[in-house]
Every structure is written in structure tokens, then in C-alpha cells.
Amino acid sequence: MLQLNHIKKEYKTGDLVQKALDDVSLNLRDNEFVAILGPSGSGKTTLLNVIGGLDRYDSGDLIINGISTKKYTDRDWDSYRNHTIGFVFQSYNLIPHQTVLSNVELALTISGISGAERRSRATKALEQVGLGDQLHKHPSEMSGGQMQRVAIASVLAMEPEILLLDEPTSQLDPQGSEEVFHTVELLAKTGITIFMIEQKMEKLASYCDRILLLHEGKQIAFDTPEKIFSRSDLADLGICPPYATRYCKEQNILRPDGTYPVTVDDVQKVLKAGIDKVAALPQLADPVYRNVAENRFTVNDLHFSYTEDHPIFEGFRLSLDQRPTAIIGQNGAGKTTLVRLLKGLLKPASGTILYK
Secondary structure, three states: OOOEEEEEEEEEEEOOOEEEEEEEEEOOOOOOOOEOOOOOOOOOOHHHHHHHHOOOOOEEEEEOEEEEEOOOHHHHHHHHHOEEEEEEEEOOOOOOOHHHHHHHHHHHHOOOEEEEEHHHHHHHHHHOOOOOOOOOOHHHHOHHHHHHHHHHHHHOOOOOEEEEEOOOOOOOOOHHHHHHHHHHHHHHHOOOOOEEEEHHHHHHHOOOOOOEEOOOOOOEEEEHHHHHOOOOOOOOOOOOHHHHHHHHHOOOOOOOOOOOOOOOOHHHHHHHHHHOOOOOOOOOOOOOOOOOOOOEEEEEEEEEEOOOEEEEEEOOOOOOEEOOOOOOOOOOOOOOHHHHHHHHOOOOOOOEEEEE
């Protein structure tokens, strides 16, 4: 379906030349889920834009369904973007006062699709992402993961052959991320080819078919998650493999093909198969702080809300000492609000925050 042959792309600013893509070649299979991995500035977004027709490559060739794009006109590129490609970005871009169904129908309206077909395609797309029972909700009534699935449905309603996702879970909590990854995995099985830029290694290891590893615009490898995360040069490339792989490297736990497991399930299977293998607990570093802890922040009976009908904290109490503390919770739980209150950037409605 899609081939990239020796794609190169440069950006020029005065005398400075930045090689964004330097000889990237790929041959994609239908209904394949491909992750693009690399540190900042490695060319991930540029590659996604070239595949999506938003950026033109300087040399090489992008071949779509056996047809070269070297001689594509502006009209050809417009047709390609409108009928073959679907983009999903980090932000949801939903209209708050419109229902979920209306949001998905919007792109179809702009494309001139008739009312009956709009409704049918939008409903089907929402069912595909598991939101068929929430057509008449508004975005404000949904979680971050659900809103991102609505954004995916808006793209699916256009019936693209290739879906491009640029870090769609970067603003989501673990549950929302799981919802999006599971949705994308199911979509890949329907025949859609998927490219996703993502930094959540554990998720990539569990869901994608192959990983494209980029560094400074160069294609380092294009292979299965097991082979990519078993490489010895990942630290030099700015990549931290999944925890399961790091643990297996520590314990020298290998799969039959000589690669390291990349998921917890894989580790369990390897250990069950190797009866003589005994796995030890991972070695933990010395505690960061050994001395007696003393309180630094004391929060008493804290009340705070952005609006009268939506309280964030009610009677909240907390003591923090000088040891490192993590604040966890789902989107909207109040994590960022709490930090802003502790820093004095927000003022509580009542209660006290004492700093020693």
C-alpha cells in the first residue's frame, strides 16, 4: 500500500541546513500498526507530515498503492489528504457546546456529505471506537480518553486508508491512554494502516506490530518491538526500553529467538518455559534520603473550586516532608491544581497551607 524510497527532507534557515529526514525507506503492509520512536528532533513529526502530504519531500519517492507521487499536482495531494489520510493530534479539537455525534458529523458536513449519510457514518465511527452509547453527550461530560476517541471517530468517519497519530495520549492519564491504544489496535485489525508517534514504551511494546527507530533524521532500524528494545545502543539513542525489558536484561532472561521480553506477559511465559531459571527481585538503589523526615507543607481543611458547582478540594488535608513525593490521579483529579495551590499561584477558598 505505502512505500517510502530513500526519502530526504531538509529545512533551511539562512545558512543553516537541518536534515530532518536522511534516506528513510519503508515498505508497509496493509492493516499494520507502526510506531515511530526517537528523541526530540529525530524527524518523527516531519516523517508523519511527509506521509500525510502536509510536507513535500526533497528527494526520494513516496509510493501510494503502486503509484509514485513525484509528479503529483496540488489537486492530487488535496485528494490524497481528503480521501486516504486521517490525522489525529494531541489536542481533541472538539466543539464544547456540540454533542459528540455533531462533532463527528462536522468534518463530513464540510466535505459536502448528505445529512442521512453523515449521520450513518458518524454513528458507525463512534461505534468503532466504543462510544456508540454516548452519541448525545457533550465533551465536558467525558473523560480525556473518551474525548480523544471522539477525535479518532471524527477521522474514521472520513473513511481513511491510513491513520496518522501524533502523540495522541500525551495529555491522558493511564486509563485514557489504555482506551486509546486499545481502540487503535482494534482499528488496525479492520484494514487501516496506522502510524503513531508515541513515547509510552510499555504501551508500544504491547500493541504495535513494528517500530521505526529514528535518530537525527536517520533510520536506525525498522523491526518488531522485541528486536528494537533488545538493542544495546538504546541509551546512546536517547531511548529507555520498557520496564519488563530492563528487568530481563538485568536477569539475563531471553526469549527462544535471543531477544528480551517486552511485556510482563512475555516475561511470565519465558519463566514458565524455563523451569531451571530463577528470577531475582530487581536491585533497588539506596534510598534518596536517610535522615529523619520533618514536615515542610501542612495543608488543613482546604477548600477550592474553579466554579461553584464543581469543587476540586473539600476538607483536604496533607502533610509533606522533604522526601520525594509523587502525586497521581486521573485527569481532572486535581494534581496540577494542588501544585499551584502549594506554590501560591492559586488562593484557596478556605483552609490553610503552612510552609516550614
